[in-house]
Amino acid sequence: MVILEATNIHKTYGTKKNLQEVLKGIDLRVEKGEFLAIMGPSGSGKTTLLNVLSSIDRVSEGAIFIEGNNVVAMKDRELAEFRKRHVGFIFQEYHLLDTLTVKENVLLPLSITKTPKREAEKKFAELAAELGIIDIQNHYPSEISGGQKQRAAAARAFIHEPSIIFADEPTGALDSKSASDLLHKLQQLNKKRKTTIIMVTHDPVAASFSGRVVFIKDGQLYTQLYKGTETRQQFFQAIMQTQGVLGGVRP
Amino acid sequence: MSMKQLLFRNLKQNIQHYYLYVFALMFASALYFAFVTLQYDPSLDAIKGGVKGAAAVRTGAVLLIVIVAVFLLYANALFIQRRGHEIALLQLIGMTKRNIFFMLAAENVILYYGTLIIGILVGFAASKLLMMILFKIIDIPLAASLSFSGRALVQTLIVFSVIDVLMMGMNHLFLKKQTILSLFRTTSTTEAKHVSVWNMVVGMVGIILIGSGYGISTKLFSSDWKSVQGLFMAMAFILGAVIIGTYLFFKGTISFLFHLWRKQKDGYLSINDVLSVSSLMFRMKSNALLLTIITTVSAIAIGLISLSYISYYSAERSAQNYVAADFAFTDKKDAARFTAALRSHDIRYRETIIDVIEAPTDISMILDIADQSRLQFQPSAAPLSVISDTSTGRIDVKPNEALLTGYEDLLRQFLPFKETGTIRLEENGRMVPLHYLGMKKDYYVNYHFTYGMPTVIVDQTMFDRLQKETDPQKKKVHIGIHLTDETNIERADQLFQRMEFSSIADSRLMMSRHQKQTFGLIMFVVTFLGLAFLVTSGCILYFKQMGAGEEERPNYTILRKLGFTEKDLLGGIRRKQLFYFGIPLLLGLSHSYFAVRSGWFFFGTELWTPMLTVMAIYTACYSLFGVLSVRYDKQLIRKAL
Ligand SMILES: Nc1ncnc2c1ncn2[C@@H]1O[C@H](COP(=O)(O)OP(=O)(O)OP(=O)(O)O)[C@@H](O)[C@H]1O
Ligand SMILES: [Mg+2]
Numbered sequence: 001m002v003i004l005e006a007t008n009i010h011k012t013y014g015t016k017k018n019l020q021e022v023l024k025g026i027d028l029r030v031e032k033g034e035f036l037a038i039m040g041p042s043g044s045g046k047t048t049l050l051n052v053l054s055s056i057d058r059v060s061e062g063a064i065f066i067e068g069n070n071v072v073a074m075k076d077r078e079l080a081e082f083r084k085r086h087v088g089f090i091f092q093e094y095h096l097l098d099t100l101t102v103k104e105n106v107l108l109p110l111s112i113t114k115t116p117k118r119e120a121e122k123k124f125a126e127l128a129a130e131l132g133i134i135d136i137q138n139h140y141p142s143e144i145s146g147g148q149k150q151r152a153a154a155a156r157a158f159i160h161e162p163s164i165i166f167a168d169e170p171t172g173a174l175d176s177k178s179a180s181d182l183l184h185k186l187q188q189l190n191k192k193r194k195t196t197i198i199m200v201t202h203d204p205v206a207a208s209f210s211g212r213v214v215f216i217k218d219g220q221l222y223t224q225l226y227k228g229t230e231t232r233q234q235f236f237q238a239i240m241q242t243q244g245v246l247g248g249v250r251p
Numbered sequence: 252m253s254m255k256q257l258l259f260r261n262l263k264q265n266i267q268h269y270y271l272y273v274f275a276l277m278f279a280s281a282l283y284f285a286f287v288t289l290q291y292d293p294s295l296d297a298i299k300g301g302v303k304g305a306a307a308v309r310t311g312a313v314l315l316i317v318i319v320a321v322f323l324l325y326a327n328a329l330f331i332q333r334r335g336h337e338i339a340l341l342q343l344i345g346m347t348k349r350n351i352f353f354m355l356a357a358e359n360v361i362l363y364y365g366t367l368i369i370g371i372l373v374g375f376a377a378s379k380l381l382m383m384i385l386f387k388i389i390d391i392p393l394a395a396s397l398s399f400s401g402r403a404l405v406q407t408l409i410v411f412s413v414i415d416v417l418m419m420g421m422n423h424l425f426l427k428k429q430t431i432l433s434l435f436r437t438t439s440t441t442e443a444k445h446v447s448v449w450n451m452v453v454g455m456v457g458i459i460l461i462g463s464g465y466g467i468s469t470k471l472f473s474s475d476w477k478s479v480q481g482l483f484m485a486m487a488f489i490l491g492a493v494i495i496g497t498y499l500f501f502k503g504t505i506s507f508l509f510h511l512w513r514k515q516k517d518g519y520l521s522i523n524d525v526l527s528v529s530s531l532m533f534r535m536k537s538n539a540l541l542l543t544i545i546t547t548v549s550a551i552a553i554g555l556i557s558l559s560y561i562s563y564y565s566a567e568r569s570a571q572n573y574v575a576a577d578f579a580f581t582d583k584k585d586a587a588r589f590t591a592a593l594r595s596h597d598i599r600y601r602e603t604i605i606d607v608i609e610a611p612t613d614i615s616m617i618l619d620i621a622d623q624s625r626l627q628f629q630p631s632a633a634p635l636s637v638i639s640d641t642s643t644g645r646i647d648v649k650p651n652e653a654l655l656t657g658y659e660d661l662l663r664q665f666l667p668f669k670e671t672g673t674i675r676l677e678e679n680g681r682m683v684p685l686h687y688l689g690m691k692k693d694y695y696v697n698y699h700f701t702y703g704m705p706t707v708i709v710d711q712t713m714f715d716r717l718q719k720e721t722d723p724q725k726k727k728v729h730i731g732i733h734l735t736d737e738t739n740i741e742r743a744d745q746l747f748q749r750m751e752f753s754s755i756a757d758s759r760l761m762m763s764r765h766q767k768q769t770f771g772l773i774m775f776v777v778t779f780l781g782l783a784f785l786v787t788s789g790c791i792l793y794f795k796q797m798g799a800g801e802e803e804r805p806n807y808t809i810l811r812k813l814g815f816t817e818k819d820l821l822g823g824i825r826r827k828q829l830f831y832f833g834i835p836l837l838l839g840l841s842h843s844y845f846a847v848r849s850g851w852f853f854f855g856t857e858l859w860t861p862m863l864t865v866m867a868i869y870t871a872c873y874s875l876f877g878v879l880s881v882r883y884d885k886q887l888i889r890k891a892l
Contacts, residue, residue: 056812056892076816083814095809099533100525103518109813111521120519137518 003067003164003196004030004053010061011048011219022048024219025062033194035187037201037210039243045219046200047092047168053198054087054166055079066164084112088157090167092200094149096141102152103128103137109160127155130185132178146173154182158189165189167199171206183209204243208236215246222246262358271879272326273366275790279319280370280411282783285378286312287403292382311776315783320414322787327418329794331355331425333801338426348426355422359415367411374407375399381779388563389771390764450507457499464492468849472664493842497546501539505834506532522815526823531830534799541795542835545788549839552784553869554846557862558854559777561847562770565855570763572659572856573698576603576731577740578747581699582754586730589756592746599735605642607700607727608718609634612707613675617687619667626666636700637676637707639714643695648688650710656691659703661852668705676709678717685709696729699755785869789876792832796880800887807891817888824884832877840866
């Protein structure tokens with residue numbers, strides 16, 4: 001079943017005089033329960049794509065359907081409602097609220113669904129242990145490191161068990177151990193809960209956790225790789241090769 | 252980009268951004284100029300009465316400029332800090348501090364003097380309006396005519412230039428002290444946010460201080476301090492305790508209460524909480540001093556305006572109490588001459604004649620004071636005015652009873668009476684006990700007879716006996732003239748004023764006018780000062796909230812990305828501004844209430860109506876700034892995604 005279908009996505013920034021076309025007609029189809037990675041050189045439009053797919057930003061042209069809903073035609077209020085309940089975000093810049101402690105940040109999405117407090121507490125304890133943020137749960141974002149912020153942001157994306165998670169460079173600030181912990185967590189959510197995951201990354205190792213890698217270049221789909229039955233190692237090699245051809249930044 | 256372009260671009264941005272600052276500066280200069288124009292206007296000195304008009308206005312102008320100066324300097328400090336980022340960037344691209352200073356100075360001069368000129372023009376227009384309002388308040392039927400005063404212009408320019416120089420000096424110091432790195436870090440991220448037990452202690456001390464200040468204030472004038480010095484000590488203590496208490500309240504109590512509340516939530520906050528309580532807590536400590544000042548300033552403004560309005564409002568009432576008829580005489584011949592004049596002008600009237608005798612009265616048993624030995628008079632033989640029940644025309648007391656009436660509120664505070672009891676009147680050298688029926692409000696005879704003390708009403712038979720034995724010298728009479736048709740009052744008053752009388756004679760209208768002039772002028776000056784207080788403190792809170800909103804803008808973006816709608820966010824914002832503007836206001840209202848209550852009786856006869864009126868108007872005007880803040884945040888939220 002297709003959860004997300006985007007056809008002929010265009011996105012232009014700037015004024016009439018000074019137009020910059022960032023996305024130049026991208027088609028993308030994501031199956032329910034898929035773990036998709038998006039790769040591409042810096043500035044190629046990955047974050048922009050993620051933004052329009054997740055309805056944070058509007059497309060200039062094209063159609064997007066999520067679970068059969070025409071996102072382009074939806075009102076801002078409906079989109080917001082959809083994001084609040086069904087989408088989890090891990091942003092490139094973490095996006096934690098500096099006025100809240102780590103725990104408060106993480107629990108924020110639950111306040112919408114009116115989850116009972118005991119249950120919320122339980123969920124938090126579980127996630128915090130897995131992501132290693134228990135010790136810093138009462139700290140403010142300005143008091144923790146980049147990697148810790150990233151893990152807190154990930155916890156916030158997972159806590160309300162969204163049906164789809166958008167992650168922009170979720171491992172960018174993490175050491176390899178924390179990174180693989182987080183990726184395993186993503187993989188586990190994907191396998192157990194059938195959560196759809198769309199993840200932007202520069203890191204071929206991170207990408208190798210996914211089931212499919214989409215490469216974009218200059219705002220267009222360049223190619224894609226399926227993991228299929230390959231092992232992660234083999235998949236990793238394939239990604240490295242494609243990336244070499246693409247001329248992206250090598251890790 | 253050339254320096255000039257940069258300058259104008261900045262200027263344009265700043266005007267958009269700081270329109271309220273521009274407005275406040277304009278308002279301040281207009282008000283000041285209007286005041287100074289009034290001060291130099293000769294017609295103001297024509298106002299008769301106890302206070303010299305120009306002197307009152309001049310004092311007002313001095314106070315006004317102090318408020319304005321503090322406000323402008325503070326606002327300037329806020330703005331320059333806000334622009335730290337921009338300044339650092341300019342330095343990074345190679346501008347020297349000197350260059351930047353001159354750029355800022357040029358910007359400032361254009362903005363400042365441009366606004367000042369407009370303010371002065373507005374002020375000139377307003378001065379006429381002010382004059383008209385003043386004349387209306389003090390009930391002078393004069394047309395306001397004003398000419399542009401060169402002296403006022405020069406004085407305004409000089410005063411505001413001095414402030415401007417101070418502002419530039421401040422900017423200069425700011426630039427000199429800062430390094431590029433520190434400028435990039437101007438936004439506050441490292442406020443101590445963790446709340447300790449210490450906060451609770453501090454908060455408790457704050458509440459105790461405020462409470463004790465209030466407590467003492469309620470019995471400031473009723474309890475007997477050993478001396479005037481003691482009284483002043485008590486006042487100083489109240490002032491200090493309440494102000495320090497307020498500061499500690501903001502610094503400790505609020506943070507602590509919020510903390511408790513937040514702790515109880517245990518990390519599970521709703522979007523409303525996130526945008527109100529957490530956001531407030533995040534900045535509460537650095538705001539404590541500011542909020543204390545705002546609270547104090549509001550309290551002072553509300554208190555002073557209330558008191559002056561109480562005086563003004565009571566002017567008519569106290570004139571009524573002082574003069575117990577439209578016109579009152581103490582000599583039958585004077586009264587006859589006046590009534591003849593009335594008749595010749597076809598003005599109809601009613602005459603009441605009340606015989607008054609002064610008799611030593613023992614009120615020691617109904618005085619509600621335990622220790623009467625320290626009183627200035629003999630309560631067992633107080634010289635009170637006595638009248639008969641029939642002469643009042645509507646009251647009947649039995650031969651062994653007595654009623655008291657017409658007691659001044661001010662005295663009542665110091666010499667409270669019981670509800671019932673026994674008083675004794677001297678008759679034939681013997682003290683006759685009478686059953687005391689209570690205190691009525693009506694005044695039957697003039698202030699000249701009673702000096703504020705109550706009048707005793709006894710039965711006619713008793714009165715006749717008393718009068719028989721009284722020395723004819725001590726027999727007095729009150730002749731009250733009541734006009735049948737009150738619309739004739741102006742004409743009658745003119746007649747009254749044209750005549751000369753051999754004994755004491757009063758016109759209620761004249762008395763009321765006189766009171767209104769004195770208190771109206773004071774109220775006028777105080778109200779406009781209060782207005783200046785209000786506008787400046789409102790603006791400062793607004794600027795602060797603008798800055799805080801700016802700092803929180805990324806948070807709005809995040810929340811909107813996560814799927815919270817503008818409406819979701821706005822709910823929290825409203826609550827935040829309600830707290831931020833509401834707490835100082837409530838505290839200020841409460842402070843001023845206790846301040847006014849402790850001494851209002853010195854100012855007039857009516858507490859609630861004038862005080863509540865002033866409070867309501869103040870609250871409404873002040874709330875405007877809260878509304879503006881919400882509006883500003885609303886725009887921020889809309890643009891956040
Ligand atoms: N709000 C915006 N306004 C104008 N241009 C933008 C905006 N956001 C992105 N761009 C432009 O769109 C292009 C793609 O940006 P995007 O952030 O999508 O790249 P990216 O692939 O995520 O890069 P990176 O890997 O560095 O995160 C860039 O050239 C950027 O300058
Ligand atoms: Mg990006």
